[in-house]
Amino acid sequence: MATTNSNDIAIIGVGLYPFGRHHDVSAIQMGVVAANKAMDDAGLGWRDIQVGYVGSLSVMMPETMTKFLGYTGVPISKMFNGCATGGNLLLNTANAIRAGRADIGICIGLDKHPKGAFSAGESMDSTGLPQWYGEVGLTVNPQFFAMKIQRYMHEYGISPATLTRTAVKAFQNGELNPAAWRRSALSADEIDSSQMVCDPLRKYHFCSPSDGAAAAIVCRADIAHRFSGTPIFLRAGEFVTRQYGSIDVQATSFSARATIGASEAAARAAFESAGIGPEDIDIVQCQDTEVGHEIMHLAEIGLCKHGEQEALIADGATSLSGRLPTNTDGGLLANGEPIGASGLRQVHEIVRQLRGVAGPHQVQRELKTGLTHVYGFPGSSCVTILSK
Amino acid sequence: MGKQIPIKEDLFTWPSAAPQLIGGRCPECSEFHFPLQQNCPSCAGRKVDSVELSRRGKLWTWTIQNFVPPVPPYTGEVKSFKPFGVGYIELPEGVVVESRLTVSDASKLHIGMDMELVLEPFRIDEQGNEIISFAFAPIATY
Ligand SMILES: [Zn+2]
Numbered sequence: 001m002a003t004t005n006s007n008d009i010a011i012i013g014v015g016l017y018p019f020g021r022h023h024d025v026s027a028i029q030m031g032v033v034a035a036n037k038a039m040d041d042a043g044l045g046w047r048d049i050q051v052g053y054v055g056s057l058s059v060m061m062p063e064t065m066t067k068f069l070g071y072t073g074v075p076i077s078k079m080f081n082g083c084a085t086g087g088n089l090l091l092n093t094a095n096a097i098r099a100g101r102a103d104i105g106i107c108i109g110l111d112k113h114p115k116g117a118f119s120a121g122e123s124m125d126s127t128g129l130p131q132w133y134g135e136v137g138l139t140v141n142p143q144f145f146a147m148k149i150q151r152y153m154h155e156y157g158i159s160p161a162t163l164t165r166t167a168v169k170a171f172q173n174g175e176l177n178p179a180a181w182r183r184s185a186l187s188a189d190e191i192d193s194s195q196m197v198c199d200p201l202r203k204y205h206f207c208s209p210s211d212g213a214a215a216a217i218v219c220r221a222d223i224a225h226r227f228s229g230t231p232i233f234l235r236a237g238e239f240v241t242r243q244y245g246s247i248d249v250q251a252t253s254f255s256a257r258a259t260i261g262a263s264e265a266a267a268r269a270a271f272e273s274a275g276i277g278p279e280d281i282d283i284v285q286c287q288d289t290e291v292g293h294e295i296m297h298l299a300e301i302g303l304c305k306h307g308e309q310e311a312l313i314a315d316g317a318t319s320l321s322g323r324l325p326t327n328t329d330g331g332l333l334a335n336g337e338p339i340g341a342s343g344l345r346q347v348h349e350i351v352r353q354l355r356g357v358a359g360p361h362q363v364q365r366e367l368k369t370g371l372t373h374v375y376g377f378p379g380s381s382c383v384t385i386l387s388k
Numbered sequence: 389m390g391k392q393i394p395i396k397e398d399l400f401t402w403p404s405a406a407p408q409l410i411g412g413r414c415p416e417c418s419e420f421h422f423p424l425q426q427n428c429p430s431c432a433g434r435k436v437d438s439v440e441l442s443r444r445g446k447l448w449t450w451t452i453q454n455f456v457p458p459v460p461p462y463t464g465e466v467k468s469f470k471p472f473g474v475g476y477i478e479l480p481e482g483v484v485v486e487s488r489l490t491v492s493d494a495s496k497l498h499i500g501m502d503m504e505l506v507l508e509p510f511r512i513d514e515q516g517n518e519i520i521s522f523a524f525a526p527i528a529t530y
Contacts, residue, residue: 119458130423132396134461136488136510136521137453143474146451154449154499198451198474199494244419244430247449247476247484253411253422255430256482 009094010224010231011386012217013042014348019212019335020181022112027059027338030213031110032068034341038106038215043228049217050102052076053092055085055109055340062110062340083287083376084239085109086214086343087384091237093218104219109345111338113209128378129250141377142206142290144249146198149292151247153200156307158295160200164191165313166291167204170327173320174334176361181210182334206290210336214344216351232351235369235385236274238266242379249377260300262381263287263373267301270383276369278302281385283353283363284324285346286373288331293375294318298326301373301383325363328353343382346372350386390516392509399423400507400522401440407507408443409485409522412436420483442479443505444527450475450489450497464511477503477524490525502527 015037017030031054039045046069054062054076063076081088089107096102118141120127124134133139152158168188174180186204194203217229224231242248245259260268271277281303288294295313299306303324312318318326329335329349332342350370352358368388375381394402401408412421414428414436422441427434456462456469473489475497490506491497503524510521 116458120461122460124461130396131461132399132521135395135463137457137462137464137472138474138486138488139461140453140457143451143453147449147474147476150451151449151499196452196454198453200451244421251486253420253483253485255419256478256484257419 007233007235008221009097009234010219010221011234011347011351012219012224012227012229012231013038013040014351015041015215016179016345016348017213018179018181019210019338019341019345022211025211027056027110027112027211027213028062028065028068030211031062031065031108031215034110034213034215035065035069035106035108038217041229042217044104044217046070047072048104049074049106051093051096051105053079053089053107055079055089056111057339058112059110062108065108080340081239081376081380083289083337083339083342084374084380084382085340086346087237087372087374087382088239089344090216090218090234090347090384091239091382094234094237097218097220103223104217106215106217107344108213108215109338109341109343110213111340112211113338115209118209127250129252133252139250141249142198142201145290145292146201148247149296150200152292152296158307158310162295162310162313163200163205163291164188166294166318167191167333169319170288170331170333173328173361174330177329177334178359180330180334181336182330201290201292205292207288207332208336210338212338212341212345214341214348216344216347230355232354233387235276235387236270237382237384238269238273239382240265240269240380246379248379251379262379263297263300263375263383264302266381266383267373270385271302274385276385280369281324281371282367283328283350283370284326284373285328285331285349285370286326287375288327288333289337291333294327294331297373297375301371320361320363328358328361328363343372343374346374347384347386354386354388390512390518392518392520395510395519395521402520406443407505407522408440409505411439411441411483413439420481422483422485441481441483441485445477445479445503447497447499447501447503448476448478448484449499452492452494473497475524488521488523490523496526
């Protein structure tokens with residue numbers, strides 16, 4: 001099950017097509033720009049790429065990017081695992097290199113979405129859920145986000161103020177990050193007076209779908225010195241799907257005999273495989289589709305105890321100057337979510353923070369190890385651990 | 389004049405004065421699930437028994453759906469949309485099931501409260517039939 005356990009894989013380049021609304025640019029064009037930026041960052045070109053994994057919801061065959069990158073014959077495979085796509089692209093690129101199929105690979109996430117909540121469409125067939133479930137209005141992701149944090153607040157004493165503090169922090173980071181979509185800070189009052197979407201979550205507690213792309217260049221660590229990009233090592237990466245005893249997005253039922261959720265399972269496996277513990281993590285990008293999940297994921301990943309977030313967040317622990325800077329680029333709240341690209345935006349941010357070149361939102365202290373985490377339908381999660 | 393039609397056959401007992409959801413129980417691991425499917429989602433066993441689940445349970449969590457769900461697949465009222473409650477109800481069998489709630493007032497919902505299954509008209513179809521679906525309603529405890 002373990003996919004990594006050493007410093008044998010390096011990330012030598014990252015690129016981003018900043019997330020936002022880009023009406024006149026196709027997802028493929030954004031993917032190509034992100035790929036070229038990542039190659040420039042690494043100091044290599046498309047002819048050096050020997051394998052690729054690409055992820056997208058909106059583009060059926062993103063390997064058509066080769067038309068604009070070059071028909072070099074390179075094998076490019078598509079994967080899509082909902083919001084957990086990005087991390088899994090990185091893992092599979094690394095695994096292809098480990099398997100000896102390539103020395104240098106690329107992973108690219110690209111997407112473009114209409115406004116508003118994601119819809120299953122007319123037929124529920126592709127979701128594995130019954131038609132009646134969609135007909136009566138239960139196939140709405142914000143319901144799940146709201147119900148999971150509602151229970152969590154009840155069980156662990158998290159207050160509504162902590163939800164809002166988390167959103168304030170996200171938009172503050174977005175204001176600093178030149179590549180963010182939402183560049184205006186919001187006050188707690190503005191957030192608390194925004195429309196109630198699904199109790200207890202309000203409009204500004206949520207991210208929105210957006211457009212964008214992100215890419216990373218991955219290679220055998222022992223050849224990383226040949227390229228100009230400062231290498232960051234992939235210490236571990238794990239992708240898992242859910243068990244039956246956890247509340248997960250769009251679950252018609254689950255067992256009251258609690259099992260750990262996908263995020264916790266992926267994080268435990270990643271720490272074990274990396275041979276380090278949560279106390280070694282200096283910076284984290286975690287799935288924050290809305291503020292509740294940033295709060296819960298911190299504990300599920302093992303970075304704090306359940307309930308401890310109330311005090312930690314009040315003390316500013318997750319801010320840029322805190323003990324555990326979280327979603328330093330503004331996260332999903334300030335960047336939106338092009339689903340296939342979101343996980344690689346996290347990788348882009350961690351790599352740049354560890355290198356010390358993130359920009360105005362750079363954490364002002366020495367960072368050695370970072371963690372990325374994505375979670376999505378139907379209960380799948382990917383965690384990666386990256387180190388200098 | 390239309391008649392009453394369940395939104396899905398074999399989703400709940402019908403017609404019934406004391407309706408129950410129809411779920412599955414795994415003979416190998418004893419876990420329950422809803423709605424009934426042909427395999428056990430818990431232990432991956434490929435044989436399950438059909439069971440009628442308890443009518444009463446406790447509210448495990450809840451929210452209010454304040455906006456019109458994406459159409460399609462939503463087929464409920466759009467023009468005169470009214471927010472509706474959604475929750476998970478923990479049943480004595482040890483399974484937690486997702487359902488619409490009859491209550492959409494946040495002040496009337498709290499985790500742990502006693503709930504009971506009811507059937508209610510969800511919409512009127514083109515032939516004038518009432519499409520019947522299920523929801524959980526709070527039980528007055530005093
Ligand atoms: Zn079973």
